[in-house]
Amino acid sequence: xxxxxxxxxSNTLISPNADVEETINFYVExxxxxxxxxxxxxxxxxxxxxxxVLPDSPVRGLFEQDGRAFAVAGSSFFxxxxxxxxxxxxxxxxxxxxxxxxxxxSAGHQLAxxxxxxxxxxxxxxxxxxxxxxxxxxxxxxxxxxxxxLVNKTDSRTFAFSALEDGTSxxxxxxxxxxxxSDNIVAMIRSHREIWLLGSQTSEVWYDQGDALxxxxxxxxxxxxxxxxxxFTAQRIDNSIMWAGINxxxxxxxxxxxxxxxxxxxxxxxxxxxxTYGFAGARAWVYQDDGHLFYVLLLxxxxxxxxxxxxxxxxxxxxxxxATHCVWIPPRAQxxxxxxxxxxxxxxxxxxxxxxxxxxYTEEVVSA
Numbered sequence: 001x002x003x004x005x006x007x008x009x010s011n012t013l014i015s016p017n018a019d020v021e022e023t024i025n026f027y028v029e030x031x032x033x034x035x036x037x038x039x040x041x042x043x044x045x046x047x048x049x050x051x052x053v054l055p056d057s058p059v060r061g062l063f064e065q066d067g068r069a070f071a072v073a074g075s076s077f078f079x080x081x082x083x084x085x086x087x088x089x090x091x092x093x094x095x096x097x098x099x100x101x102x103x104x105x106s107a108g109h110q111l112a113x114x115x116x117x118x119x120x121x122x123x124x125x126x127x128x129x130x131x132x133x134x135x136x137x138x139x140x141x142x143x144x145x146x147x148x149x150l151v152n153k154t155d156s157r158t159f160a161f162s163a164l165e166d167g168t169s170x171x172x173x174x175x176x177x178x179x180x181x182s183d184n185i186v187a188m189i190r191s192h193r194e195i196w197l198l199g200s201q202t203s204e205v206w207y208d209q210g211d212a213l214x215x216x217x218x219x220x221x222x223x224x225x226x227x228x229x230x231x232f233t234a235q236r237i238d239n240s241i242m243w244a245g246i247n248x249x250x251x252x253x254x255x256x257x258x259x260x261x262x263x264x265x266x267x268x269x270x271x272x273x274x275x276t277y278g279f280a281g282a283r284a285w286v287y288q289d290d291g292h293l294f295y296v297l298l299l300x301x302x303x304x305x306x307x308x309x310x311x312x313x314x315x316x317x318x319x320x321x322x323a324t325h326c327v328w329i330p331p332r333a334q335x336x337x338x339x340x341x342x343x344x345x346x347x348x349x350x351x352x353x354x355x356x357x358x359x360x361y362t363e364e365v366v367s368a
Contacts, residue, residue: 008028025318051342052080059071064338108167118138121167149167159185186198230281298330305319332363333347
């Protein structure tokens with residue numbers, strides 16, 4: 001007998017008489033295009049097994065490109081290797097934010113890092129880490145596009161761009177300021193060959209106009225009446241970007257860009273959860289597994305994370321079970337890379353990096 005009411009997403013509403021559905025540590029998968037006995041069923045979310053424990057914590061960022069993988073844990077910067085070892089390359093400034101990364105690859109052999117408001121360049125040939133003064137410190141995020149590193153100044157409307165293929169060279173005149181609105185830049189994220197500047201109330205999109213002296217300019221006619229409430233919720237996903245929004249009318253909606261138009265993808269259940277637990281320390285990470293593309297939104301004060309499955313537009317919840325106190329607690333992961341053929345996630349409480357897999361059915365977590 002098919003009982004469809006038991007298979008579906010989370011949907012806990014303000015009125016418990018209306019709906020109190022909770023789907024925790026499962027996601028919905030349809031049987032189309034086949035002719036299965038049911039239209040949909042529930043699949044267990046991936047388990048975790050300890051892959052490596054770094055001697056500093058927490059894991060604040062992971063990055064992989066061209067077969068090399070790196071991590072920032074606490075105030076330490078490491079390279080990770082396929083044999084589950086790591087090499088320490090130096091210290092970085094630390095705060096409560098995630099570290100961000102970008103690389104110019106074989107054109108410049110540099111990896112750029114922002115951490116604790118400071119900008120660093122790691123030489124991928126010499127394996128040396130150097131703090132670089134840009135002139136607009138403190139900085140929040142780094143991106144790379146068309147040969148330039150770009151960083152945004154924290155709590156300002158300003159961002160700067162480096163010399164071509166050289167993150168150690170910054171001209172004090174190579175600074176731009178968003179001018180279409182007066183609110184500060186909260187998050188800066190590249191999408192295709194455009195830079196999205198998500199503000200505290202509104203947003204705009206810049207592009208490379210081809211001028212060697214002043215390469216970046218806002219796209220004329222593009223102005224978005226939606227800002228970003230938490231910088232590290234902004235993620236590239238599904239050839240677009242998603243983020244937690246805010247504007248003059250309120251906050252607490254997850255948006256996905258459709259061209260230059262934000263489309264609401266959160267539902268009332270997710271929005272109630274976000275309003276209940278707040279956005280302090282909120283962050284998101286993205287991964288693809290078994291054909292499903294997931295956006296995992298971690299709210300540190302909530303007992304779970306909200307997970308959006310792009311493939312079917314459903315939201316479910318993810319959590320770890322605290323057997324001592326018999327309560328749900330937020331999942332351990334707060335950042336992700338796909339490296340060495342594995343999904344690796346970093347622990348929000350300690351220096352553990354876990355392998356995440358749908359073929360692992362338990363959580364082997366390291367105590368905080």
